[in-house]
Amino acid sequence: MNAFRMIRLGAIGLALVSRLVCAHELDASLDRHSGPHEFIAQLVAAKEVGSKPTEVSASSVNVYRPQSKRDLTALGFGVQAVFGFSPNDNMFIQKGRGEAPQPVYGVVVMARQDAVNERIREMGSPATVKEVIPMVMTAVVCQQ
Numbered sequence: 001m002n003a004f005r006m007i008r009l010g011a012i013g014l015a016l017v018s019r020l021v022c023a024h025e026l027d028a029s030l031d032r033h034s035g036p037h038e039f040i041a042q043l044v045a046a047k048e049v050g051s052k053p054t055e056v057s058a059s060s061v062n063v064y065r066p067q068s069k070r071d072l073t074a075l076g077f078g079v080q081a082v083f084g085f086s087p088n089d090n091m092f093i094q095k096g097r098g099e100a101p102q103p104v105y106g107v108v109v110m111a112r113q114d115a116v117n118e119r120i121r122e123m124g125s126p127a128t129v130k131e132v133i134p135m136v137m138t139a140v141v142c143q144q
Helices: 003-022 027-031 036-045 113-123
Strands: 062-064 072-074 077-085 104-110 128-133 137-143
Touching: 027 113, 027 137, 036 062, 036 077, 036 104, 072 104, 077 113, 113 128, 113 137
Parallel strands: none
Antiparallel strands: 062 077, 072 077, 077 104, 104 137, 128 137
């Protein structure tokens, strides 16, 4: 193997390792011991997500996108969005006047539902898993 190829392989390996080392892993937050306010507030304080949601669903669930150049992971998968809501909490925008949903928070990851289910079981988390886009994106949902 020539020297240039070894240098190139080393650079690629270093880039992959540094991406993993610099990533902020959210596994511990998915054990349902924290609440929506604490979960989102820590990410806002660390500038991992913006302080304002990028979307608010009809059920008042607030969706936040990771900040550019920030690597968030959960269960070893890349996080595409984080979400949360708690009734009567000024941190969250509440839509409508109907019955407020129960406190909820979680993440949307780039992974198949079966792979996420397996990691949740291994972790022993009581979180539930919902398919967002078949074979592509899955939500990890923590309800209190």
